[in-house]
Amino acid sequence: MKRLTILLLSFYLGIAAPAEGQIVHSSARKAIPLSRRQFGRSTPILVPQFSISRAKRDVFSGVLGVGSGVTEAASLSQLSQPAGNWGGSGCPPSAHLKSLVDSYIASASPDFPGLGSTVPGLSLSWSSPICGTFTYAAGLRNIEKDKPITPATLMGIASMTKPIIAAITLQLSDSGVFGPNGLDTTVNQLLTTEQITALTVGTDPLEPKCPDFTYLFNRDTFTYELKAFSCPDLSQVTLRHLLRANHGMYDFINEVLLPDGSAQYDNGLFFNLYQFLGLSPSPPLSSKNGFDYLKAYGLKQNQSAEIGGNNGRDFEVSFGNTGFQLLGIILEQRTGKSLDELIRKIIVDPLKIDPMYLYVEKAKRESLIADGYDVYTGEPLIELTGVYPIVNLNGHTALNTLSLGLGQPGNVNLAGGAGGLIANPKSYRIFFDAFVNGGLLSPAAQSELVQSFVEIPDLSFPEQSLSNGFGILKVQLREVPGLPSVDILTHGGALPGVRCENAVLRLPDSNTILATGVICQNSAFGASDPFHLELAFINAIASMNGGQ
Incomplete structure (x- = not known):
């Protein structure tokens, strides 16, 4: 029977994560196959955590693409046009960035030959002091009612709450x-x-x-x-x-x-x-x-x-x-x-951005927020028991996460400071840029943030080092095959029905900002990984005007 355990550590961080039900020195009952260990997507997969594997360290040279095999099932007929003023000498064309998104959201998973995309909808926003802003949304926020996602659509952002x-x-x-x-x-x-x-x-x-x-x-x-x-x-x-x-x-x-x-x-x-x-x-x-x-x-x-x-x-x-x-x-x-x-x-008020919420009442969630979906194609506990209503996502078996947690979606969003925030990527990008690069905090508070980073020596290597600060991780890439030499400040997130990535890109050992970006999709378990799309944006943007 197919395992439904989310062990993000195994893929994201290059470790041998514990197998489902693997508990040493125990006779405890094993979790049923549906049990999912939801390791918060807080650590960039650029740096393997807690173990050193050359194969894993080099894997990033091969993940510059954003998918394989565009399928007809993933209709792009409702895709909007990008907003913003992105452009200028040395900047990747706006049309190229749009094509990266369209290709990603239309790409089939290699794990399911013959089926379509596993991503219902996606919203992202990038800004650069050199190139301007690029904001774009594609796909659906609700599959059942065929409602399109827009840049204004609120989404769960999981650990980006931190x-x-x-x-x-x-x-x-x-x-x-x-x-x-x-x-x-x-x-x-x-x-x-x-x-x-x-x-x-x-x-x-x-x-x-x-x-x-x-x-x-x-x-x-x-x-x-x-x-x-x-x-x-x-x-x-x-x-x-x-x-x-x-x-x-x-x-x-x-x-x-x-x-x-x-x-x-x-x-x-x-x-x-x-x-x-x-x-x-x-x-x-x-x-x-x-x-x-x-x-x-x-x-x-x-x-x-x-x-x-x-x-x-x-x-x-x-x-x-x-x-x-x-x-x-x-x-x-x-x-x-x-x-x-x-x-x-x-x-929200100082930055003049769209509202963000933690404690979202049911009516607001159902009317304003993108529904989240997880993919369970081939899982008999979902497909054959009839416990949950099944949604057809381009031929895949999907669940609307509103069905989980006794139909009370607040129960799956970690109410509080760990991962419960609802926001749209454009507003979050404005916040993240002002938080990391200045413009939100007082000078003293900004100084505390800048000085907060401590390197984690056993997670760092000459070509890529990891430091942790106040709610932000810093990844410093130096001559990693296939990737630019840049500093990346980040803290992504994953919860049922949502996966988000963010990044501030800087020139190496510098405060020179190349770009700030946020990407969120309303699918998580069993779905394509938006980190691949983020890598494609990083490569496109970091090559301009001095990026290496």
Whole structure:
């Protein structure tokens, strides 16, 4: 039976990710084939994580294309024309950029010969101080009703939420919200005793959540092990640690399994199917706020990770699910405002961009936001059980993710600071450019961001190095075959029904900006990888005016 486990580490980061149900020193029940380990798409695949493989390190010279085999099933009849003023001497023509998108969205997956594209719709926006702006959307935001996607269409952006939370944290720190120690203030000073108890020990003194035993991800061996864990000492963890994701705690989504060996997130996601199969899954969580969401999982200390360390094992595998979920809670607690209010005041209004939301009510989600789709072609648990309504995506079996999580899509978007944001790529590109390159933060806050990057030596090589900062990773490419020598600042995202990439391109060891771009598609599992399209844009843009 086809595995439906999303192990993004195995493809994205060049490691031997744990096989489905692989848990060492355990007799826990294996996850059923539909179980999906959703490793947050936070790490660029340019740098293999935690292992060195020459084959993997050289693979990027062969991924400059964006697909293979244009199929008739992927109709381009509704494609719009690009917006913006892109052009100029040395700039790749706008028509060429459009052709890259059209080719990508029409390309069939080599895994499914004879079938069409696995991407319903895609929206992207790029800007360059040299060439201007290029904004384009193609395909559908809703397959069932044949609704086209436009540049204004709101989309889930998953882990691209984290830079937004980082920007708010930096700005509030500069204004004194966290006290005289700023980013070096410890978490225990910023939350109430009741909140800390709820997030660690839990509210039932007869059944404390920690210390305890469960299956935990080993960042050295990439296996799950039945291990003891303790409560984190939040008097040792600062805002700076949360922003860098080296806070000494496990990623609550990706690095912790339940005592029976299943994943809590997957239980909620496929609750109806698991019940149909006679299992007893834990129900989907309420996504009304980030605190309730994180409380249901709980915080767990990782004894193998050094707080503030800079080795690979010291960072969350997602580079920030736990850290940024906790940051979102702290921001709301310290200001008395919702994250939506803070986003509007600190991000949206100053930049004069379209609204962004975290806590989206059902009516707004169904009327304004692109539906997300995952592809399950050939999966009998989806195609034959009748549990979920099936959508025809160019001959593929697809699910509208509105069907998952008991039909409450908020349950799959990680409410809070880790990955719940809704935005359109054009507005997010304006934010990301202003955040990374200047124009949003105060001078002091911008300086904190610039100085936040720490190199991760065991994830770095002479031709490509990786540093992690506050919600942003920096990849420095130097003479990688088939790729330009540039610095890339990025933090992409993936959740059910959405995959996003972003990038700020700079000349090597320079503040000279080549371009800023954002790409989002409304399909994730089983779909084409938009990183291939981003690579094509990087190669086209970085070659201009001094790019190598």
